Every structure is written in structure tokens, then in C-alpha cells.
Amino acid sequence: MCGIGGVLYKNATGKVGADLKRLIYGIRHRGEDSSGVAIFSAKEKIGKYDVLLINVRVENDKAAEDVLAIVEDLLKKVGGEILEARTKGTIMSIRAFYEGSEPDLCYELDKCKVQTISIGNQLRIYKDLGTSDQLDEIYNYSSVEGTHGIGHARLATESVVSPDRAHPFWAYGFSDVAIVHNGQLTNYWKLRRKFERWGYQFRTDNDSELIAIYIAHYLKTDMKLQDILVQSLEDLDGTYTFLVSTPTEIGFAKDKLAAKPLVYVDMEDRVVLASEEISLQALLPDMENVTVEEPPPYSTGTWSITGEHNFTKLTYRAVRLE
Amino acid sequence: MITLDADKVSVTEINRALREAVKAGEEVEILNPRARHHLGVGILGELNMTIRGSAGYFCGCLNEGVKLRVEGNVGWFAADNMMSGEFIVEGNAGSCAAPGMRGGVLVVKGHMGSRSGQVMKGGTIIVGGNCGFMTGFMMINGTIVVIGDAGDLVGHYMVGGTIYVGGKVESLGVDAREVDYTVEDDIYLSDLLACYGLPKPPAFRKFVSGQKHHRYGKKVYEGE
Numbered sequence: 001m002c003g004i005g006g007v008l009y010k011n012a013t014g015k016v017g018a019d020l021k022r023l024i025y026g027i028r029h030r031g032e033d034s035s036g037v038a039i040f041s042a043k044e045k046i047g048k049y050d051v052l053l054i055n056v057r058v059e060n061d062k063a064a065e066d067v068l069a070i071v072e073d074l075l076k077k078v079g080g081e082i083l084e085a086r087t088k089g090t091i092m093s094i095r096a097f098y099e100g101s102e103p104d105l106c107y108e109l110d111k112c113k114v115q116t117i118s119i120g121n122q123l124r125i126y127k128d129l130g131t132s133d134q135l136d137e138i139y140n141y142s143s144v145e146g147t148h149g150i151g152h153a154r155l156a157t158e159s160v161v162s163p164d165r166a167h168p169f170w171a172y173g174f175s176d177v178a179i180v181h182n183g184q185l186t187n188y189w190k191l192r193r194k195f196e197r198w199g200y201q202f203r204t205d206n207d208s209e210l211i212a213i214y215i216a217h218y219l220k221t222d223m224k225l226q227d228i229l230v231q232s233l234e235d236l237d238g239t240y241t242f243l244v245s246t247p248t249e250i251g252f253a254k255d256k257l258a259a260k261p262l263v264y265v266d267m268e269d270r271v272v273l274a275s276e277e278i279s280l281q282a283l284l285p286d287m288e289n290v291t292v293e294e295p296p297p298y299s300t301g302t303w304s305i306t307g308e309h310n311f312t313k314l315t316y317r318a319v320r321l322e
Numbered sequence: 323m324i325t326l327d328a329d330k331v332s333v334t335e336i337n338r339a340l341r342e343a344v345k346a347g348e349e350v351e352i353l354n355p356r357a358r359h360h361l362g363v364g365i366l367g368e369l370n371m372t373i374r375g376s377a378g379y380f381c382g383c384l385n386e387g388v389k390l391r392v393e394g395n396v397g398w399f400a401a402d403n404m405m406s407g408e409f410i411v412e413g414n415a416g417s418c419a420a421p422g423m424r425g426g427v428l429v430v431k432g433h434m435g436s437r438s439g440q441v442m443k444g445g446t447i448i449v450g451g452n453c454g455f456m457t458g459f460m461m462i463n464g465t466i467v468v469i470g471d472a473g474d475l476v477g478h479y480m481v482g483g484t485i486y487v488g489g490k491v492e493s494l495g496v497d498a499r500e501v502d503y504t505v506e507d508d509i510y511l512s513d514l515l516a517c518y519g520l521p522k523p524p525a526f527r528k529f530v531s532g533q534k535h536h537r538y539g540k541k542v543y544e545g546e
Contacts, residue, residue, distance in 0.1 A: 029359075258436060261398060261417065277357035277397055277416075278378045285356070287376075292395055294416055294435050296454055296473060316455075316474045316493060 001155045002167070002182040003027030004262070005274040006243045007283075008148035008250045010307040013042065014270065017144035019283055020151040024132035026282025027275050030182075031155030034166035035135055036127025038178035038245055041146040043121045046097075050121045051083065052175075054094040057115040057163065064092055070112045071096075074105065089138035090163065091117060091126060103173035107201060115164055115203070120176035122247050127152075127166035147305045150245045152180035158188075159206040168245075169209045171216030172201060176247045179215065181208035182260045182275060183240030191235070211236065215244050226310045229253045229300035233314060243273060251302035256316070258297030265290045271303045328361070329354040337363055344369045357397060362390055379416075382409045385426075398435070401428045404445065410518070417454060420447050423464065429518050436473065439466045442483065450520050456495065458485045458529075462538070467511060469523060480531045481538060486511060488523035499532040 005023040007016055020037045028035070044051040056071070058064040064087045071094060072082050080098035087093075098105065106116050118125035126139040132151065136142045152167035159165050171177040185191075188207040191214070196202070200213050214235070218228040225244070229251050236253075241260035244251045252262060252273065264273040265280060267290055274280050277292050284290070295301060301311040324343055326336050336352060337360070343350045344367035351372045355361055359378035362371060366386045373381070376394030383402035388409075395413035401420040410429045417435030420428045423442040430447075436454030439447050442464045449466075455473035458466050461483045471489035478495025485498070486507070494500070503526050515522045531537070 258417070263416075276378060277376055277395060278359065281356040281376070292376075292414070294414075294454075297436055298455075 001030050001157075002180075003030035003153035003275045003279065004150070004167075004180045004182050004241065004243050005152075005272075005279055006148070006150040006180075006245065006250050006252075007270060007272050008303050008305060009270045010268075010303075010305065012269065013145050013147055015142075016040070016146035016149040018142040019272070020149050021132050021136050021142045022283045023272065023274055023279050024151040024153050026279035028131045028153050030275060031153045032131050033156045033161045034127065034129045034154045034163065035132045035152060036125060036154075036166045036168050036180075037132070037135075037141055037149055037151040038118070038123060038125045038168035038170070038180075039141065039144045039146045039149040040122045040176070040245060040247060041124070041144065044095075046083075049097050049099075052080075052096045052098045052102075052119065052121060053124055054096060054119050055117040055125055056092050056094065056109070057090055057117055058087055058092045059090060061087070067092060067114050068094075070114055071109070074108050074112070078105075088140065089128060091128070091139060093124065102175045106173045110201070110203070116170075116172075117164075118170040118178070120170075120247075122146075123170065123176045123178060123245075125168055125170055125178060127168065128163045129161065129166070148245060148250055150178060150180045150243045150250065158184055158208075159204060165204050165206045167208060169206070169212040171212035172203050172209065174213075174216035174220070177212060177216045177219065177244070179208065179212045179242055179244045181211055181240060181242040183238060183242070183255070185210060185236055185238040185240065187237040207238075208242070211240075211242055211244070219246065225249050225251050226300065226302045226312065229302070230312050230314070233298060233300065241275075248306075249302050249304045251300065252295065253300045254295055254297055256298040256314075261294070263292050263294050265292055266303075266309065271309075324348050324350045325353060326350060327353045328356065328358055333358055333360050336361065337365070340365050340369060340371065341367075343371075355394070357395070359397065362388065376413065385409075395432070396430075401426075404428065406445075414451070415449075420445070423447070429520075431518075431520070433470070434468075439464065439483075442466075446514070448514070448518060448520065452489065455492070458483065458498075459495070460536070461485075467514065467526075469515070469520060477529045477531070479535055480529075481533075481536045482531055485529040486526040487529070488526050491527060494529065497532040497535045498529050501528050501530055503528045 007019045083095040168178040185207040239259040299313040349370040355375040357378040373392045379397040386405040388407040398416040406426040414432035415430040419438040421440040423445045425445040431450040433451035434453040452470035469488045475495035477498030
């Protein structure tokens with residue numbers, strides 16, 4: 001059991017960090033091992049360059065100096081540079097110029113034993129042990145504004161409790177793709193071996209990381225997110241409801257038995273998704289006039305930051321359940 | 323009338339107060355439920371209670387003889403193992419409503435999620451709107467009435483009992499069989515739905531178990 005949540009503002013920027021904090025605090029009873037948020041903000045430009053946001057794990061102040069030196073060194077080799085680095089808790093947030101390949105940078109950092117939490121022009125992930133409010137005391141992510149984001153409260157089932165196995169999972173090597181997952185994948189190893197043959201690297205032994213890489217792989221082939229989600233219902237085996245976030249969209253997929261819950265409210269200014277209504281009510285105390293929807297099993301949906309909504313319901317005959 | 327404010331007292335204290343109210347024979351209302359879980363659970367005895375707003379998971383479970391009205395929605399597993407009484411939901415209900423229900427009536431005036439009435443052994447579920455998939459999954463006895471449309475796999479592996487659907491049926495589950503909707507059925511449903519002020523469609527489709535996969539000895543499960 002885990003709790004998931006997401007918020008997306010339509011054609012606007014909002015208090016995504018603060019929203020996620022309340023949303024995830026509202027479902028903390030579904031798992032208090034660890035929690036995390038992925039917040040997407042508008043691209044920051046300096047001159048003609050997009051600023052790259054890198055969040056890496058540092059165990060202590062001493063390690064922070066070493067990590068900073070490693071990152072600085074790596075970036076220098078390829079003509080990049082660090083603009084700013086700040087450490088809060090065990091996460092160092094770096095703003096940098098870098099024009100090269102992001103997977104290469106990640107794999108290089110990995111060789112130097114630097115654990116990357118997120119990379120992107122818009123994505124910041126904060127995740128650690130504890131509940132969402134405890135996390136905010138350290139990382140103050142509730143002050144981060146953005147267009148959309150997703151969050152998670154974890155009760156560990158598939159791998160041990162540790163900060164790097166907390167969700168959201170970033171698609172290792174790809175910029176700006178994050179997922180949160182409630183459930184289990186039963187064909188994790190089979191799929192992982194397939195993706196490893198295709199050259200992808202995995203950072204953890206957590207099944208949810210696979211979903212992030214799966215989505216990112218197909219996004220790279222120019223498939224639409226909605227189509228990828230529909231395809232994932234066939235490819236991913238197990239019980240799951242997951243949320244995925246790209247720079248422009250939030251999507252969900254619910255497996256064919258839908259043992260894992262999801263509800264949402266689609267309002268004029270924003271869409272809010274969560275495992276349970278109690279979580280929505282924690283964020284939106286005055287819910288008299290909004291309809292809470294529960295998507296059916298075996299369905300997927302996406303909302304874009306421009307307000308478009310896609311929904312697909314698959315039929316059971318396709319899986320020969322009858 | 324006893325008023326309990328869920329913003330001020332814990333759910334455990336509310337449920338304790340409900341048991342006291344049964345003894346005192348008092349009516350209870352619960353304010354500010356905010357979709358909290360486990361409201362009105364494990365109450366044995368006659369009690370009239372109203373939840374003014376939405377309740378969360380496991381609302382009105384393990385109850386015997388309670389008349390419960392929820393003015394908003396309920397989450398998953400409402401009326402789990404309900405023994406008797408009446409449970410009315412003015413809004414929608416989440417998935418897995420009334421699993422293992424033994425008796426009484428659950429009325430959901432809005433829509434209902436998936437897998438309602440799973441392994442129910444008696445009692446009645448009425449849905450004013452549509453219901454999700456696997457309605458009456460492995461149900462053993464009892465009645466489910468859906469006024470609107472039903473999702474996929476209606477009566478999947480049902481063992482006994484009856485499912486009536488007023489609207490469209492997406493697909494039938496394994497071992498569910500359609501039988502004739504009789505005049506007796508119509509009279510029964512007219513009376514039943516009139517009790518709760520729900521509109522009756524002109525006709526229903528009626529589904530029972532095909533008895534091919536699972537069946538129990540008739541002696542054990544005939545009637546309550």
C-alpha cells in the first residue's frame with residue numbers, strides 16, 4: 001500500500017509544492033516509510049541557454065564538497081558550468097549550464113558514485129525518509145511554484161526502505177520524466193533485462209523505477225503519452241495505479257483489476273488526483289460543488305497544462321478474461 | 323440528538339460514542355467527516371445516524387441494525403460485512419462496496435465503483451446510477467439492483483443470488499446467465515425502489531448464476 005497524488009494547474013502557475021505537501025500529508029496513513037514530490041516549473045533561461053536543474057544526494061557536508069567538486073569537474077570537461085549549488089538536508093540542488101547529453105552526464109556521475117535524484121530543465125525531485133511535512137521542514141519544497149507535480153507516500157513492499165528507493169522515480173538518464181506508483185509489478189525482472197539489453201541502466205532494485213524508464217523510452221520514440229499509457233496496460237503485469245509526469249502532462253494508468261485506488265477532481269483552474277478522497281479534502285476543504293471521480297479499471301488518462309484531457313478505457317475481451 | 327464533530331474528536335472516540343448512543347437510544351449526527359475512514363464501524367444494535375458530508379473507506383462496516391445515512395460520498399469497502407440495517411448514500415460510492423454482506427440494504431443514490439457485492443451472502447444493494455466492473459463478483463446470495471448502466475463482467479463467477487440491471491450491460495462475467503424478467507420481479511422491484519424514492523425503469527435485465535463453475539448445496543444457501 002502506498003499513497004499517490006498529483007496536481008496540475010491549467011494555463012497557469014500555482015503553489016504546486018504547497019499543494020503536494022497537503023495532498024501527501026492527507027494520505028500519510030497509506031505509508032509513512034518515506035515520501036517525496038516531483039515539481040515541474042517553467043524553464044529558466046539565461047541568455048540563450050536553458051538552465052539545467054540537478055538534484056543529487058549528499059550524505060553530509062564533507063561529502064557535499066566532494067560531490068560539488070566532482071560535478072564541477074565533469075561539467076568543465078564538456079564546457080558546462082555550475083551557476084549555483086545549495087544543500088538542504090541530504091539533497092544538493094545544482095543550477096548549471098550544460099549542453100551535452102543528459103544520460104551521459106548521469107552515467108558519468110554514477111561512475112563517480114554520485115547518486116542523482118533528478119535532472120531536467122523543469123523537474124525538481126525531493127524525496128527522503130519520513131512524511132511529507134517532515135520533508136518540508138528540511139527541504140522547504142512547499143515554497144516552490146510550478147505548473148504541475150506529483151507526490152508519493154511510501155509503504156515499502158518491493159525493496160527496502162531507503163531515500164533512493166523513495167518515490168517519485170525519475171527516469172534515470174532522461175530529463176524531466178517522473179512517476180509515482182502504488183502497487184507491484186510482477187514481470188519487473190523480465191522487463192528490466194529487456195531494457196538493460198537496450199542499454200539502459202537502473203539505479204535501484206525497485207520495480208517502480210522500471211515504469212519511469214519504460215515511459216521515457218517510448219517518449220523518446222515520439223509516441224504520445226496517452227498511447228504509451230495504453231500500451232503499458234498490456235506490457236506491465238501486476239497490480240498498479242501510477243501517475244506519470246512530463247514537462248507538459250500528467251497521466252495515470254490503472255491495471256485491469258484496479259486493486260489500487262485513484263480519485264480525482266477536475267476543476268476550472270486545476271486537476272487534483274489522489275489515492276483517496278480524504279487526501280483531496282485535506283487540500284480542498286470546501287468540496288461541496290466539485291464531483292469526485294473514480295476512473296474505472298483498465299483505463300488511462302492524461303491532462304495537459306493547456307487543459308486538454310484524454311481518456312481511454314480498454315475492454316476486457318482484449319485480454320481474454322472471459 | 324447527539325452531535326459529534328469529527329474535527330474535534332477522533333474516529334475511535336466517535337465509534338465509542340456511537341456504541342454508547344445505541345444503549346441510550348439516541349440519534350446521532352456526525353459533522354465535518356472530510357472523507358475520514360472507519361466512521362460508524364462495529365455498531366451492534368438499533369441506531370439512527372447521519373454523516374453530514376463524505377465518508378472515507380470502511381464506512382458503516384460490521385454493523386447490525388444501524389440506520390445510517392451519508393449525505394456525501396463514501397470511499398472503498400462501505401458496508402463491509404454488514405449484517406442488517408439500512409445504509410443510504412446520497413452521493414457516490416467507491417469500489418468494493420458491501421463485500422461479504424449478510425443482510426440489510428445498501429442504497430447508493432449516485433454511482434458505484436467496481437466489484438460491489440463481492441462474495442455477498444445476503445441482503446440487497448441498490449444503485450441509483452451506474453456501477454463499475456465485476457458487480458456481484460462471486461456473490462453467493464442476495465440481490466443487486468442497478469438502475470443505470472453496469473460495467474464489464476457483471477456477475478463474474480457468481481454462485482447464487484440475483485442481479486438486475488436497468489440500463490446497458492457492458493459485458494457478462496463468467497458463469498453469469500440471463501433469465502427472463504418476470505411480472506413477479508417487476509412487482510418486487512417496484513415496491514423496493516418506491517421505498518427509497520428511486521425511479522424504476524420500464525424493465526430490467528435479470529442475471530443469475532449459471533452454476534457451472536461454483537455451486538453450493540441448495541440446502542445450505544436457500545434463503546437466509
